[in-house]
Amino acid sequence: MKVILTHEVSSLGTAGDVVDVKDGYARNFLFRRGLATAWTKGGQKQVDSIAKGREVREVKSLEEAKSIKGNLESKPVTVPAHAGKEGRLFGAVSSADIAAAVKAAIGTELDKRKIEVPTPIKSTGAHEALVRLHPEVQAKVTLNVVAG
Known part of the structure; x- marks a missing residue:
């Protein structure tokens, strides 16, 4: 199952990444904790906005x-x-x-x-x-x- 991460998950990736995980892991862990949403064709806009926001935050927060x-x-x-x-x-x-x-x-x-x-x-x-x-x-x- 493809999911879009909405928060950083240490074993998978950061917010905005599209990852492929097992169905049970997505339903029972990621979705219930609000760490990810299901990937859809229209979800690409959400991925782009999360990635853009992450880039803005990272540049100024490194120092x-x-x-x-x-x-x-x-x-x-x-x-x-x-x-x-x-x-x-x-x-x-x-x-x-x-x-x-x-x-x-x-x-x-x-x-x-x-x-x-x-x-x-x-x-x-x-x-x-x-x-x-x-x-x-x-x-x-x-x-x-x-x-x-």
């Missing part, structure tokens, strides 16, 4: 993305979470929690969909997350998860 990357990588971000006595969390730290902690620490607002955590964070201590700021710029954020 900004590099400066944000420097701020994110310069110091660890403290993420408060509910934990037991032995440092095990009640649940896990989500990308929304990380985005809120970054906003509180640095003042930069991040999109939670652009934050990737390689393994679920279920304990206190130091962890790392990857933030896709721009197609060419990715920042590694050091997270200090504390009980709080």
Whole structure:
């Protein structure tokens, strides 16, 4: 099934790309989360407008993305979470929690969909997350998860 991506999906592509995926993946994941729409003959206009908007945003945000990357990588971000006595969390730290902690620490607002955590964070201590700021710029954020 051909779909038009409306948001960036890490394993497929960026907004405006036309990709071929399996029917179940498109119906059960991409469409339900609003990450893609079905490709039609009239959908080409939508593809063109998304690509044009992406080009306008990327040109001016490359320098900004590099400066944000420097701020994110310069110091660890403290993420408060509910934990037991032995440092095990009640649940896990989500990308929304990380985005809120970054906003509180640095003042930069991040999109939670652009934050990737390689393994679920279920304990206190130091962890790392990857933030896709721009197609060419990715920042590694050091997270200090504390009980709080």
